[in-house]
Amino acid sequence: MIIPFDQLDRQTLFNVIEAFVLREGTDYGEQEVSLEDKIQQVHGQLKRGEALLVYSELHETVNILSRDQLPRD
Template sequence: MLREGTDYGSVEASLQDKVDQVLMQLKNGQAVIVYSELHETIDIKVSQNSQLL
């Protein structure tokens, strides 16, 4: 949630709402945590399985 303030959606959501949405996506497999050993960073990406839906 590092990009707070850059949400251009039609409905404004609180930071807590956004965190809850991401946690739900991680729990149900729609999103995954990706680690880059090269850059020593993590990112949350849409899972490939959910892109097929």
């Protein structure tokens, strides 16, 4: 189930994005990117619709997926 990110409390959204960024451990290449910058990048992707908040009823978890990662029905 897709969760509209703009319906979450601001702090809750920040916590979800922060947990995602810390869990993903994405490699940003040779340049070091701060945690705050990574959070802003993910937030921007959510605003642009490039990424979505997805709730898994099976696992009872929230994750952030790129639009391309969503399963096609």
